[in-house]
Amino acid sequence: MTALPDADHLPEGEEKVRAVRAMFDTIAPRYDLVNRIMTFRLDVGWRRKAIRSLGLGTRSVVLDLACGTGDMCIDLERAGYRPVGADLSFGMLAAARTPAPLVHGDGLVLPFPDDSIDGVTCGFALRNFVDLEPMLGELARVLRPGGRIALLDVAEPPNALLRWGHSIYFGRVVPVIGGWLSDRAAYRYLPKSVAYLPEPAELRRLIVDAGFGDVDRVLLTGGISQLYTGTRTG
Ligand SMILES: C[S@@+](CC[C@H](N)C(=O)[O-])C[C@H]1O[C@@H](n2cnc3c(N)ncnc32)[C@H](O)[C@@H]1O
Numbered sequence: 001m002t003a004l005p006d007a008d009h010l011p012e013g014e015e016k017v018r019a020v021r022a023m024f025d026t027i028a029p030r031y032d033l034v035n036r037i038m039t040f041r042l043d044v045g046w047r048r049k050a051i052r053s054l055g056l057g058t059r060s061v062v063l064d065l066a067c068g069t070g071d072m073c074i075d076l077e078r079a080g081y082r083p084v085g086a087d088l089s090f091g092m093l094a095a096a097r098t099p100a101p102l103v104h105g106d107g108l109v110l111p112f113p114d115d116s117i118d119g120v121t122c123g124f125a126l127r128n129f130v131d132l133e134p135m136l137g138e139l140a141r142v143l144r145p146g147g148r149i150a151l152l153d154v155a156e157p158p159n160a161l162l163r164w165g166h167s168i169y170f171g172r173v174v175p176v177i178g179g180w181l182s183d184r185a186a187y188r189y190l191p192k193s194v195a196y197l198p199e200p201a202e203l204r205r206l207i208v209d210a211g212f213g214d215v216d217r218v219l220l221t222g223g224i225s226q227l228y229t230g231t232r233t234g
Contacts, residue, residue, distance in 0.1 A: 010195060013130060017088070017106070020128050023186045024068070025091030030182045032069055032095075037181070038174050043124075046225050047072050050121055050150040051079050053218075053229045060118035063142065065107050065135075066125030070098030076121065086110065107135045115144040126153045127196040132203070136210035140232060147232040149212065154194055157223035166224055170194075203228065 011019050027034070035043050051072070054062065058080040064072040067085030069092055076083035077100060085102040087093050093102050105111050107122075107129055120139050129135045139149055154170075157163045170191045178187020198206065200217055207215050212230030219226055 010192065016130050021089050023183075023189065024087075024089035027178075027182045027186045028069065028089065028091035028095040031092065032071065034178055034182050034187070038177055042221055042225070044071075046152055046220050046227070047075055047121075047123055049220065050123065050152045050227055051075055051081075053150045053227065054081075054119045054121070054148045056081065056119050056148055061116070062119040062121060063110075063112065063117045064100075065110075065120055065122040065139070066128065067096070067098075067102060068092045068123070068125075070096035070100065070102065072121050072123050073098040073100035073102075076100070081119070108138060110138045110142050112142040114141050117142045117147060118144060119148045119150070122149075122151045124153055126151060126203075127193045132198065132206055133210070136206055136212075140211035143232040145232055145234045149207075149228070149230050149232075151207075151228040153197060153226060155197075155219060155223050155226035156194070158219070159222065162222050162224075200226075 056062070060081050062076050062081045062083050064076060064083055064085045067073055067087050070085055073083040073085045074097070077098070083100040085096070085098065085100055086105045086107065087102070088106055090104060093104060096102055103111055108131065120143060126132065143149070157166055174191060175184060175188040178184060197203070204215050204217060207228060207230050211233055213233045215228065215230040217226060217228050
């Protein structure tokens with residue numbers, strides 16, 4: 001059996017892929033419940049904001065990369081888009097409640113042809129990828145020119161007081177809630193995994209270098225969450 005990630009050791013490479021997949025397989029059955037409780041349902045509004053930022057035409061095909069249990073796919077469909085989800089964890093896909101087509105796959109090698117997708121969303125998964133450069137390269141490859149990305153993840157608030165309160169909540173309270181309702185090791189690891197996220201300037205550079213223009217970063221709810229958007233150039 002694959003070991004779940006350990007909060008005191010952030011794995012890299014293949015070890016990270018196996019650990020991340022095992023972790024999400026384990027927490028999948030109660031993932032949505034814990035998410036709603038630990039974010040006080042703010043996650044729902046953040047996903048909808050990401051979808052609004054796409055600004056694509058009705059019936060556009062939108063890939064929700066790292067779709068998990070399919071929350072974003074449900075909202076994409078409500079917004080008039082044609083979503084397709086992809087995720088690495090069979091457990092998360094099995095727990096999904098969306099009618100959208102879902103595929104099992106790694107974001108670093110997407111099973112879609114070049115220029116075949118109008119938009120890509122990705123919710124709270126950037127820090128789970130082994131390498132963001134090839135992942136962003138794959139997004140650029142599958143998106144048509146003019147296609148849009150909306151990438152959401154957690155963030156550290158710029159305000160010192162808010163950052164302190166947030167670190168206590170995220171680092172101490174969330175693991176306890178996660179432990180009661182799901183798996184303590186996983187919810188200890190999740191706050192620590194923020195360390196994988198590049199600094200904003202570096203992530204912006206990676207997005208631009210992958211082939212995106214109009215790259216923007218918006219902080220949500222005082223900066224506890226962040227949204228990167230961009231348009232495929234070329
Ligand atoms: C925190 S969950 C987010 C799920 C969903 N996007 C949401 O907003 O609730 C992170 C997801 O990323 C998926 N994931 C991690 N690494 C991946 C990869 N290399 N390719 C595709 N999905 C991946 C995990 O299986 C998990 O479902």
